[in-house]
Amino acid sequence: MQHFSKKEYQKQVSKQEKSPWIKNLIWAYCVGGAICVLGQGILTYAKQMGLPKEDAGCVTSITLIFLSGLLTGLGVLDKIAKHAGAGTIVPITGFANAIVSPAMEFKNEGFILGVGAKMFVIAGPVIVYGICSSVIGGLIYYLITGGRL
Amino acid sequence: MPYLNAFLFGGFLCAIAQLLIDFTKMTPARILVLYVSAGVILTFLGLYNPLVEIFGAGATVPLTGFGNALANGVIKGIGEKGLLGVISGGLTACAAGISAAIFFGYLFALIFSSKEK
Amino acid sequence: MTKTIGKRTLIFPSRPSVNGFYSVVGEKEAQGPLKDWFDLTIGEGHFGEDSWEKAESKLIETATMGAIEQSKLSLTDINCFFGGDLLNQCISANYALRSLQIPFLGLYGACSTMAESLIAGSVFLDGEFGKNVICSTSSHFCSAERQFRFPLEYGGQRPPTAQWTVTGSGACVLSKTGEGPYITHATIGKVIDAGITDLNNMGAAMAPAACHTLCAFLEDTNTTPQDYDKIFTGDLGSIGKDLLRQLLSDNAITAENLEDCGDLIFDSETQDTHAGGSGCGCSASVLNSYILKQMKQKKLKKILFMATGALMSPTSSLQGESIPAIAHLVQIEI
Incomplete structure (x- = not known):
């Protein structure tokens, strides 16, 4: 083959890849928004039940995580996520799905190194970077505000 | 009104992430890390808590809200325990979410198996 | 004398013949446009096994036995098996060959392995090192997803350029003589x-x-x-x-x-x-x-x-x- 330029080829390839981004955007917005509305409903209900604000927030998270985990287990969540994309990934439901799906998947590799270890294979980075950035941010905050020891 | 606010802002955060997926080839894992870190940073800068006041679950349910909870926990921890709070505050505040995810993850792994697609 | 033409194309003067061939596929493939051509559909992806990897092994085994039967030979007539698959260390083929007990050369060429095995098999036969060989490979959607991408239940989105790993296997018996192809x-x-x-x-x-x-x-x-x-x-x-x-x-x-x-x-x-x-x-x-x-x-x-x-x-x-x-x-x- 005489005529081949990597650069031109890569240009040609990048022209070909077109995601249906408008459709994806609408799906992501609607599903993501709907999950937050559900969260708001749980939050409002928990507050009405007399829970303090922070506890109501925890109950909301736990409920959404449970629902997302259950739908993952039933094999429904990935069917919604196929269309919703970031709409199910970004809310806490995506975090739950990222933990439950590898836990189920790697059952064959045993409950210690399969389920136990692989559980964090996708969601691990979120915890790592969330905690590290909060500690670094906290240190700076501590130094600036001159907090006590 | 709180429901509309939650929908509008929650949907907005998801839509931004979707645009990142479609146009930057960023993998979902990177976007989630970005969102959590952004939530932490915006909270320390004092910018995220006002959003939570306005948009409620629209700001707390997306992963930026996880970052927000971590940072608020650290700030609260510093107030109560000083330097120790920098380390212990974040996870204390997020204990419910993380424990729930791990426990339900294990539970559902016991009950269900992956299905063929 | 080398058996090549041009710079690097091999010729096989003895013309190895495909004397038997067999295909086995999953449910999704059996609903596709080629549904009437496949020999066997496995139904649910586990194929009666308890892991996707074992199911994939069984695919190779089934295709191999089908091809041998069609060629009217028996296992002991096969001099060598050329094949492999996508999984790490080619475990699908390795474990299939554990039960088949045919001399085995494992190949890895990712999705090119079917052609690779045909070439290796033809070279073997043309070199007169045996009379019959098997060329086979397999893949399984579920085992490939968990190794290369995400867990099956992970809620990701596939871009339009993504492809779907076929659950299936094909095998053929190449022989020194026969009626072709x-x-x-x-x-x-x-x-x-x-x-x-x-x-x-x-x-x-x-x-x-x-x-x-x-x-x-x-x-x-x-x-x-x-x-x-x-x-x-x-x-x-x-x-x-x-x-x-x-x-x-x-x-x-x-x-x-x-x-x-x-x-x-x-x-x-x-x-x-x-x-x-x-x-x-x-x-x-x-x-x-x-x-x-x-x-x-x-x-x-x-x-x-x-x-x-x-x-x-x-x-x-x-x-x-x-x-x-x-x-x-x-x-x-x-």
């Missing part, structure tokens, strides 16, 4: 890297390799695509096939008779498979059903079968490497 020529591919890094666009990574091998073969044999009834590529999918057409026309070659196994096996509109099928099992199951059956019926008399493989691993792509690809070509005649 015959393997007459082969071109062994070189590893070509066009600098594509997108793991969801394998077709784009493999098309240059396919073009490279096809051009080398046509030059060596001094033929044009029109000299063949059909040219089948392995699993470029619809996007890779278009890119290959483009690359060929850049080199002043037109190939109207170009078909792609990944493009044939699924109906992307109704089966949600995006750019088409992929995996070793894709070209293996299509060759050992749709293609060879049409050759037996004399609907096709002279074809080129060119399986393409993307040679990356999760490790190499995490380290930022681009995706190298390879394409092996065999000419089959009856």
